[in-house]
Amino acid sequence: MDLKDKVALVTGGGTGIGRATSLALAERGAYVAVNYSRSKTDADETVQLIMNKGGRAIAIQADVSRDQEVREMVRQVVEQFGTIDVLVNNASITRHIPFDDLEAATEEVWDELYNVNVKGMYYCARAVASFMKTNQQGAIVNLGSIAGQTGLGSSLPYAVSKAAVHGLTKSLARALAPDIRVNCVVPGAVSTRWWAGREEQMKRLAPHLLLQRISTPEDIATLICAALEQEAMTGQIITVDSGQTL
Template identity: 70%
Template sequence: MSFYNKVVLVTGGGTGIGRATSLLLGEKGAVVAVNYSRSAVEAEETVREIKQAGGRALAIRADVSRDDEVRDMVQQVVRQFGTIDYLVNNASITRYIAMKDLEAVTEEIWDELLGVNVKGMFNCARAAAPYLREGKQGAIVNVGSVAGTTGKGSSLPYAVSKAAVHGLTKSLAHVLAPEIRVCGIAPGAVATRWWEGKEEQMRSLITHLPLERISPPEEIAQLICALLEQPSLTGQIITVDNGQTM
């Protein structure tokens, strides 16, 4: 299956895994809509790199937790490029809170993390679904986390939100079939800006991983593209964690 001239919306597409995915899709000939909420400079730079390599791309702002902004974003992409063929639900946030510090988990933090990480992915899937259905070969990849499997992570609400992402993936796979495939990935530690200031912690983690390495975002992007292309796969959560949860 070729990505040539396929329109792909990548949420959180200007940084980390989203940026790597946007660039790889651009290399493969896709038309990439690079969504961002706060990282305007990074999103514009990602689009510039795609265009400099001869590709087509657009940076577009929307807070995925807001349904009205998501619907407007989807309409802008459709007006610009005609449709949406694939969706990469990557936009996520976290708060660093000790797992045992239950009192630090405020209502505001719950609302913020669930709003972006879970409701945001649902909003994007719902708004894009009519266009993904048109070609009868649409696909969505939701970016979860091993935190959603293990129950451990940067904070308790983050881990819970990623477990919900995995559940959302399976539910969407049921309700959007057969025209749209929906899969998820559960990365372990990935070398993104989330590790800034925590380099010592990252080096310590490496020594406990069977493969003794942290994945670069480019490797996660390769898996995302492979799942978008795989016509026989839906409802699956693929773990890519260097053996962390083995």
């Protein structure tokens, strides 16, 4: 898919990988709807960065864990740009909980992470699917995590939620074919605000990676765009982690 003049919705698009992806899509000529839940200032800044380079973008608020808010967001994007061709399901949250502290992984934590990380991606895919099917083409990229492959991560519920995202990707690829392609990009450690306060840990990790570097948000954004453009691929789980899981 040529991304020029396509309409893209990026959830959690104001910061980190989401911002890098929003900018990368705009550079390729896409019109970008930058979703945010609470980070309005960051989303507005992302939109301004795109517009400063002559692109078209809007910031739009919605909590992806709430189906009605997702449907209203999609309605507003279509009202503004006419359709939606591309969805990047980037919005995710975590809680930092020691793996051996099973009691800390409460029902509230499980519900919160699953509602955003898994059900939120499903709600967004469902809400855009009818427009993509009408156009007889569309592309979705979900953001997974190596936590979903290794079982390790910031918390046990987070790792399990990301494994579910990988499974969701394959099921959606089957459900939405042939008109809509669905793939999953799986980052390892990425230099984003998730590492705030743990910079020393990140520096210690880098030399142990095969490529001896921590991925940047721009690294991940480049692969997301490639997955959106690749018309012969669906249902794939693509890892980009500097060799961390090899």
